[in-house]
Amino acid sequence: MKPWNADEIMPMREHVYRYLKDMILEGKYHAGDRLVERELAAKMAISRTPVREALFRLEAQGLVKTLPRKGVVVEPISKEKIIEIFDILEMLEGLAARRAAERIDEETRKECRQWSKKIEKFIQAGNQEDANAFHLSVCHFFYSTAKSPKLNAILVDLTEYIQAFARVTYEKGGRLAEAMNEHRLILNTISKGDAQAARKLSMQHIQNSRAAYLQNMSFRGQE
């Protein structure tokens, strides 16, 4: 985790939002932990205003909850919730793949092939360094091909939520290369314009990820 990284020019609330979101998703904060506006503001040497604005966004995303007279507390991330999100992802990534294949044009087709090759090279290189970041950008490209801003926004939001858990699941058991290969096949199918096949592959991809997650969780006992 970067200590502060005030390089980029963006509103303070954006920094605070990303900082807190990362902290929660990386497990630095635990369920039930209180996020007190004044404390956070003092710790970051800023005023309460941008902190409040960041907390509102976190609440909208479901990562925290404001309890009356108790302040903002970190919400638990239960196994149940992860499964709910996999359920939703299965439907929506299937939809995204279908829409993408239906709306494929020459330029997107070209990009699909480029990403497909990039994935191939990445797997061969066996570079595990920034694999998660790479995989995330693959996902984001995939989502963008559906050409639906709303769908894209929902998918990004959902994947962020399970990102931390996906990381664990992927790192164990070599699921990462497998997942990226599945994405490669999906992109190929999209570029061919085969909507039903793309949908099927995407849904199967999520089912595989869910299975890997559940298996990993059963190893670790619970949560």
Added chain:
Amino acid sequence: MKPWNADEIMPMREHVYRYLKDMILEGKYHAGDRLVERELAAKMAISRTPVREALFRLEAQGLVKTLPRKGVVVEPISKEKIIEIFDILEMLEGLAARRAAERIDEETRKECRQWSKKIEKFIQAGNQEDANAFHLSVCHFFYSTAKSPKLNAILVDLTEYIQAFARVTYEKGGRLAEAMNEHRLILNTISKGDAQAARKLSMQHIQNSRAAYLQNMSFRGQE
């Protein structure tokens, strides 16, 4: 639209949010209109703080967009976007119905039957007065049966977005009674625990709504 309605005890930002959301969805504000914090605050005789907080929520929902150095402007609601949302709704209401049927318990089954009867009576009464409000509460109950807070939140968010258009579509052509009857059938199927049938009915329901919307739009020319 209520002029102000400061009755209920809720934070000012909540009032402002609902007020602005209704204004946008009812077409009182048009695409491109600027929402200037100071203007709104002055008009409502409050400070900028709650106005800002409301605007952030509207932006998260996609109803407005903050342009750099330009302020907040109302986003256009295009036919394309509505169709995107119908696409998403078809998948997610199908999922909700399936989950609901899979997780049906005695209490929910009872509530389903109660709502089913209420719908039947409502249709027979032919009361068109608060039909939209009633239909909305039917939807919300349906969503709640899936027992997934995240799915519920997404569905509520999406339906709010097309609410204004749905209203027009429903009012014309008697789609409303038809839609409520479809919901009644869905609830009955859920209470029987038939997941696949419930899913199919829900997806068909959205397809019907989409068709009604498109037909209505073709009458009106465009948008």
Added chain:
DNA sequence: TATATGATTATGGTATACCAGTGAAGAGGG
């Protein structure tokens, strides 16, 4: 000792003040 009551504090909600950047309008020169 237990309970009730009052004070203090912790916290979020709102208002206001100040700052910085940008765009537009006006003035001046060509």
Added chain:
DNA sequence: CCCTCTTCACTGGTATACCATAATCATATA
């Protein structure tokens, strides 16, 4: 008449101050 440069007002971003409420703790009394 047009172009350019300067200035100023508009607007969002942030900081700070104030307020209301409720929870907690201490104190006093029964």
